[in-house]
Amino acid sequence: MYAERVLSGMRPTGRLHLGHYHGVLKNWVKLQEEYPCLFFVADWHALTTNYDTPHIIEESVWEMLIDWLAAGVDPSQATLFIQSRVPEHAELHLLLSMMCPLGWLERVPTYKDQQEKLSSKDLSTYGFLGYPLLQSADILIYRADKVPVGEDQVPHVEITREVARRFNHLYGREPGFEDNAREAVKKLGSKRARLYLDLRTRFQQEGETAALEQAHALLEEAQNLNMGDRERLYGYLEGSSKMILVEPDALLTDAARMPGLDGAKMSKSYGNTIFLREDPDSVTKKIRTMQTDPARVRRTDPGDPEKCPVWQFHQIYSDQATCAWVQQGCRSAGIGCLECKQPVVDAVLKEQAVMRERAQPYVDDPSLVRNILADGCERARKLAQETMRDVREAMGLLYS
Ligand code: ATP
Ligand code: MG
Secondary structure: OOOOOEEEEEOOOOOOEHHHHHHHHHHHHHHHHHOOEEEEEOHHHHHHHHOOOHHHHHHHHHHHHHHHHHHOOOOOOEEEEEHHHOOHHHHHHHHHHHHOOHHHHHOOHHHHHHHHHOOOOOOOOHHHHOHHHHHHHHHHOOOOOEEEEOHHHHHHHHHHHHHHHHHHHHHOOOOOHHHHHHHHHHOOOHHHHHHHHHHHHHHHHHOOHHHHHHHHHHHHHOOOOOHHHHHHHHHHHHOOOOOOOOOOEEEEOOOOOOEOOOOOEOOHHHOOOOEOOOOHHHHHHHHHOOOOOOOOOOOOOOOOHHHOHHHHHHHHHOOHHHHHHHHHHHHOOOOOHHHHHHHHHHHHHHHHHHHHHHHHHHHHOHHHHHHHHHHHHHHHHHHHHHHHHHHHHHOOOOOO
């Protein structure tokens, strides 16, 4: 129930580019080897800013899934699904909205930032304000304990932790909790029970987080506990209420920032992108016409790689020897700009050839993607329904 689990999503707002590959997808491919992972298409999140262009979302969903598969996301390792196909996310979002103070949402930095950045759109909407809370529901519904995010998204994980804490505090209370928890400890068997209480003391008195982790692992292994006792024992470690929702941690991914063709961050709004599965001729042309150091007008003028966007590409794509060749050749006017670009062209095309090859079966037969998705949605939904059963029970909504 509190097994390690990674959750991450991406908004279907257009075609994916190399920025998404280097910034996000490569990390997912790594994570899927290390943890059970859930990756979802955040179509409702896309609607918060693109509510006036739903057709873009619809078109992007399938292409994005193919891009994920092309990048090496493996459906036999990770669960892939679409947010709106698991409507329990919306139910949890609604229930959390009852107890989430408005100030928590208004204070999230991305709220004002994005409103200013996307000033051409009216984002003074209920849905846009609630965006981080929907994200909280996405995370909490799977009891995911690890959320890979960049620096800017850390406040969203923080609000999720606060929401979980508040929820557990409000709805995890029961009369006689202490007695019930102590009864539950006995059910662990005498040896485990002793270890559990020892770890609990070490966490509560010494603040040893390693002890807390060890206690979580102990509970994870204890097969014979029912759901209620399990929640009590998790809660008893830290406080005086059941732990129904799990506080997640941010899994900080080092800020890989993929530059675009002009050296600014690659982004579709800047028109400086190379798409993940772009046609090789078009990629070659884009790189060959990329800007270089503006001071290098003639072939004989020496250049400065620090002022050249192509150098940023070399730093991502080239080995040390090639980088040294660029530095030396550019500064001495020993090589021309087209010559300098060729290894980048080759490396990008090579990277993309693998991706195109992986994508081909799915392009040829879209039913393959549909099946992967149906399977993933079903798995995700089962997990979500388990959590919602506990949530409804805790809030007195079972009426059984
Ligand atoms: P774009 O920025 O092209 O408009 P988008 O707005 O649909 O794309 P974002 O929400 O900006 O997508 O990004 C989705 C994810 O991809 C985020 O985690 C973001 O950090 C990452 N990402 C986007 N562009 C880049 C980039 N150039 N380098 C690294 N990561 C990136
Ligand atoms: Mg963007």
